[in-house]
Amino acid sequence: MNFNQTDSFNEIYTIFYRRSFLYVKSYVHDDMAAEDIVTETMIKLWEQMKLGKIDPVAPFLFTMLKNRTLDYLKRQKIKRDVRDVIQNTLVRELEMRKTSLEMSNPEEIFSEEIHQIIHSTLQSLPQKTREIFIQSRFENKSHKEIADLFDISMKGVEYHIAQTIRQLRISLKDYLPLIGFLSFLNY
Incomplete structure (x- = not known):
């Protein structure tokens, strides 16, 4: 499906939003995050289309969605890893304090x-x-x-x-x- 510069953002949004949302949500498992990724990607797609750099739309859109979803998942993994490190540090510190208290007379x-x-x-x-x-x-x-x-x-x-x-x-x-x-x- 090809769109020229005169096609409106609303048309693209209407045609591709639902499939894009379901595609992203299947990876991120979070409605809000999926909505944000799809909306930001659609805006970026529209900006690229105004520059005349996109033809055909669907493959380009799904490549952008894939890349933004991967970026999101990488950030989530980093956040989770940091949270795990902090949690492990807190657990170790708590264990040390507990042991110290148990051993103190x-x-x-x-x-x-x-x-x-x-x-x-x-x-x-x-x-x-x-x-x-x-x-x-x-x-x-x-x-x-x-x-x-x-x-x-x-x-x-x-x-x-x-x-x-x-x-x-x-x-x-x-x-x-x-x-x-x-x-x-x-x-």
């Missing part, structure tokens, strides 16, 4: 820092208060044993221990939620 992360704060706080206390607390918490002596050792009442022992605990709470205020959580995990 919060007690080890904060243990040294917490021990340092406890040590500093205990060193800042009066010697007798510090020693009573150490006897109670680190050497597991009863209040009665500590009272006998320091020649004070059991209420005095409780007072010194309470003073130390109050100071430790102040010093460890940023860590208390974590310490509570970790002690919950240990039981």
Whole structure:
């Protein structure tokens, strides 16, 4: 079928659009993309026809459609490949973070820092208060044993221990939620 320069774009569009659309859609499987490819190709075809470069129309049109469809499919493949690379990278990163989290031990992360704060706080206390607390918490002596050792009442022992605990709470205020959580995990 030959068209001269006087034939209108509408005639070409009417004659070839449906077949062109079905042809392109059979490869791209996307109505919108097929419509875009066909419309752009028809416009380009009309521009070429106005320059008098086309005769016969159908083979030229389908060659143009084939090339534009191939370009579209190549772009889609590149996009899919990039998406796959990004997805794989995200999956690997997620796996690394998951593994890192599974292997981390919060007690080890904060243990040294917490021990340092406890040590500093205990060193800042009066010697007798510090020693009573150490006897109670680190050497597991009863209040009665500590009272006998320091020649004070059991209420005095409780007072010194309470003073130390109050100071430790102040010093460890940023860590208390974590310490509570970790002690919950240990039981």
